[in-house]
Amino acid sequence: MSAVPFVPSPNHGPRPDNVPIDMLVLHYTGMPDNSSALDWLCRPESQVSAHYLVEEDGDVRQLVAENRRAWHAGVATWRGRRDVNGRSIGVEIANPGHEHGYRTFPVKQIEAVIGLCRDIGRQHPIPPRNVVGHSDVAPMRKQDPGELFPWRRLAQAGIGLWPSPAPPLDDDPRRMLSAFGYDLANNDLKTVTVAFQRHFRPALIDGQFDDETCRLLQGLLDLVAVAGNDA
Numbered sequence: 291m292s293a294v295p296f297v298p299s300p301n302h303g304p305r306p307d308n309v310p311i312d313m314l315v316l317h318y319t320g321m322p323d324n325s326s327a328l329d330w331l332c333r334p335e336s337q338v339s340a341h342y343l344v345e346e347d348g349d350v351r352q353l354v355a356e357n358r359r360a361w362h363a364g365v366a367t368w369r370g371r372r373d374v375n376g377r378s379i380g381v382e383i384a385n386p387g388h389e390h391g392y393r394t395f396p397v398k399q400i401e402a403v404i405g406l407c408r409d410i411g412r413q414h415p416i417p418p419r420n421v422v423g424h425s426d427v428a429p430m431r432k433q434d435p436g437e438l439f440p441w442r443r444l445a446q447a448g449i450g451l452w453p454s455p456a457p458p459l460d461d462d463p464r465r466m467l468s469a470f471g472y473d474l475a476n477n478d479l480k481t482v483t484v485a486f487q488r489h490f491r492p493a494l495i496d497g498q499f500d501d502e503t504c505r506l507l508q509g510l511l512d513l514v515a516v517a518g519n520d521a
Contacts, residue, residue, distance in 0.1 A: 294342070294406075299332045299353040301339035301361050306376045311356070311414040313378035314407060314449075315363050317424045318434040319343070320387030327384050337361060340380035346395075348402035356413065366427035367473035368420065374427050379410050383435055394438050407449045419471060419514055421450035422489075429477050429485035437492035453490060453509030455502065463499040466507050470514070 305311075317340065319327035324345045330336050331343060331353055340362040343351045354360040362380030371377065383403060385395060395403075410416070423439065424432040445452035460466050463483070464474045472482045480497040487495045490506050 294350040294352050297328065297332060297351045297353055299339040300334045301337055302354045302358040305357065305359045306373065309377050311377060311379060312416055313368065313374060313420040313422065314410060314416050315374065315378045315380050315422055315424060315427060316435050317362060317380065317382045318385035318387050318436060319382050320389060320434060322386055322390050324384045327382065331382065340382040342406060343382045343384065344399055344402050344406060345384045346399050348398040350402055350406055363424065363427055364431070367476065368422060368427045369471040379414065381406065385435070388433055388436065392436060392438060395440065400440055400443060404444060404447045404449060407444065411449065418451045419510070425485045425488055426472065429481045433488060437488050437495055441489055451510055451513055453506045453513065455505035456509040456512050458504045458508040463504065466504070466511065470507060470510055
């Protein structure tokens with residue numbers, strides 16, 4: 291990917307020592323338009339930033355250097371790791387979000403996201419199951435990038451995972467969701483199930499751990515098992 295314009299945000303800090311960058315967290319901006327989002331991410335008083343912003347026309351802006359800890363995930367947990375900001379790259383994707391008229395992500399924007407994610411993946415050893423949405427790591431607080439985000443398209447491009455249903459090997463939804471990476475210690479089962487469905491079963495988001503949800507989760511666990519613990 292060619293170099294992108296750097297629009298510096300002041301909202302970042304040092305990364306922790308000896309912690310790898312092994313997560314990629316995708317967000318939507320939840321702001322009415324591109325300029326509002328860029329302005330907010332670069333204001334000192336917002337105390338919010340991300341490494342990159344992908345606008346609706348496909349333009350990409352870098353806001354924070356990758357070797358710095360951007361402030362994008364907040365209180366979040368994935369696979370038992372609590373300092374998500376310390377080990378991740380954060381990408382904000384311009385979209386009004388559920389509060390301002392949530393809409394489909396333009397094709398050109400998604401192609402830019404794919405190109406950016408591939409470039410990030412070439413620089414950092416990010417396992418596929420560590421490509422997550424904000425709602426995956428903070429299900430009680432967040433719903434972005436939401437059910438309209440084309441996770442399947444990203445997986446087809448080699449970014450993240452997408453499951454085929456498989457016969458379940460377990461009958462405990464909490465244990466299964468935890469095994470994949472979700473935080474069940476600090477979030478209730480229904481909320482986590484909603485987050486899972488928003489990512490992997492967007493056609494029906496009802497928080498019910500039904501047979502289809504279970505089979506999709508087993509499909510993901512099978513992919514992880516085949517690839518090994520670092521998947």
